[in-house]
Amino acid sequence: MRTAPAPTRTRGRLLLVLVAVVVVALNQRPALVGVAPLLGDLRADTGLSSALAGLLTALPVLCFGAFAPVAPQLARRVGLGTAVAASLVLLGAGTALRLLPPVTALYAGTVVAGGAIAVANVLVPAYVKREFAEPGLVMGVYSAALNVGAALAAGLTVPLGLALGWGWRGSLAAWGLLAVLALAVWLPVAGTGRADRAAAPPGTAWGLLRHALAWRVTLFLGMQSIQFYGLSAWLPTLLVDAGLELADAGLMLAVATVTGAVGAFLGPTLAGRLQVRGRGQRPLVGVVLACYLAGLTGLLLAPASATVVWVAVFGVAQGGGFALGLTLVVLRSATPLTAARMGGVAQCLGYLVAATGPVVLGALHDLTGGWAWSIGLLLVLLVPMAWAGWGAARAVVLPEAARA
Template identity: 65%
Template sequence: MAHGRAGRSRLGTWLLVAAIVAVALNQRPAVVAVAPLLADLRADTGLSSALAGLLTTVPVLCFGAFAPVAPRLAQRVGLETAVGASLLLLAAGIALRLLSPVALLYAGSLLAGAAIALANVLLPAYVKREFARPGAVMGAYSAALNIGAGAGAALTLPLADALDVGWRTALGLWLFLALGGLVLWLPVAGTGRSRRGADVPPGGSWSLLRHPLARRVCAFLAMQSVQFYAVAAWLPTLLADAGVPTGEGGWLLGLSNVVGAAGALLAPAQAGRMRGQRPLVAVVVAAYAIGLAGLLLSPASGTLVWVCAWGVAQGSGFALALTLIVLRSPTPLVAARLGGVAQCLGYLVAASGPLLLGALRDLTRGWTWPLLLLLAAVVPMAWAGWGAARDAVLPVDERAPEPVSAG
């Protein structure tokens, strides 16, 4: 376990980690729980496929659009209060989707996406502030993201069937997880009033991009996110086109998330022990290359190996990208600002991945060129990650010309 800051007992540290994990578990189910219920949702509301698809697209776009708001909120009210506010906003978004008008279904999805965008940025910054060695806690946080996503996808429909409830109530069940996270967060993390405005560097978030180090961190997160969302959207279809049974394709996608959770747990913990993280970048890049090349050359043979390799790549890659934001930042609010910029750019770029891959597949009537494009995209990812993983941190004053050595 990472060491907490001075003045906190071992029990207090464990409770704080549990609160962080509880918040992380809430950052995906409200989004991914929609997909298993789309058939019932469309039958009840009469929505077209395109409009129904927006319910899963809107939150991802919100992840990018609202990410830059998080550092400003943290500066105004403190990190702890801002995280608590994100959970309240998430609960409100989930509750709105319980109401009948279809417009409120979209409003709830937008609120939930905005809430998750705030927590996406704020939690790594909070970990940066509270733990002298944040790697292990970032691993637990990243693994909880994967577990929450898997739970939302796998449990929503079975819970609805077991409780004999409709799709609205099934979506609303995740409200209990959000409220539970809030109940655990508030007494452990506090209100943050004493820290409001602390460690505030001069300048704005986007001015960080004047530094090559910040640009590399942002590019690594963006390229990794493109890979994840593009493959996750089309993997079952790709495998089905190669002759793999449709049900097996969905199971393999779920397996990749489980494998990804293990990678997400281990990569940040290891990163926190290293002065530079270039060996980990090399592992992520190699795993992507193996997984994508296998799906290109032999999708129906050795499928389990290729999917697991991709799972390792996406789980450890995303976790490493978040950890690099923390490790390359000198203060928690610089971490929040860098995270806001990186996730804004990353998620907005990532949203184009599934569309581009689908369009290329339709144009070429196959998966060869889409997979070659993803393989080619591994090269700029490696370049960005190699620079982002060097032993350096950004200057506290964003107007300073160069990063400084982390050692």
């Protein structure tokens, strides 16, 4: 079935779309990442246990997986741009809901915000594919903006709350205002969605899994997400156990975030250039795997020696691998709505699997009293990640029949 005609791509419109994509990306992490620095004050105010407070940080990842399949269905009904606008409205509403006094509202708001971000996670890359003939560079900017948004939330949430004197609720509310700004920037480029609805093919996203290529993309994104969320959750603790001071361990996490942003920009940008030349992205998959191998091996054998090197290399692998996974969804899809469907499937399964990473690594640590088995498991998981990435990085797209 014929795909929706793209809007007129003048240079001014493309610049406006790029700005809108960046502002939306900056919104996709702060409302959730900003909770972690506030957990101490939040627990003191609400009386939550450590387990229940930890659930607030685990819920978003589960929501990313659970709500991802909803995104392509929503896009089919109202159009890509309108669906992203709706996600920003829900993000603002979820953030506002968390400010209400009942503790149940805190969790309900987290679920609403997590679901809203899940929709944007899936649909913004599909929108980029529709608007840009060569989406690699824009996907790089988008992926880097995700990292920047997370870093801003981690670093500014507490100082912002102290400066405004609003407490932890006020700190979260400030990030909700960012969603309002993003909506104002996004609406001029959203369109009515009429063309998308007219051109939307029938079928469900899960039908894509009849094709091996979709499974490879899904598995690569899932294995990469386990690496990302698994070690990110425990990296400071691992380094403190290795003998580093707590402040130094926190600094290492910041190093991983910064190098991750660099990898997130370079991965899709280079992937797009390879695509233009008619080549696949296998060299980039190899680089990501090599960085993971070097970083994890260093943390396994000498975590207290040349720590900044291992963490920086691992950060490049994290950022580059995640961004490359998102970009493969775009490049392996023939149309924007196919990209939305593949993104919905891949992110649903990938994030649900990733949510187990911190739990499994923590359990292995409790059983063994160290981190060797946990890091060893991550090294073993590089094998299926390599197999999936090697197949997903071929210069092919899903067959037309996959859209039906």
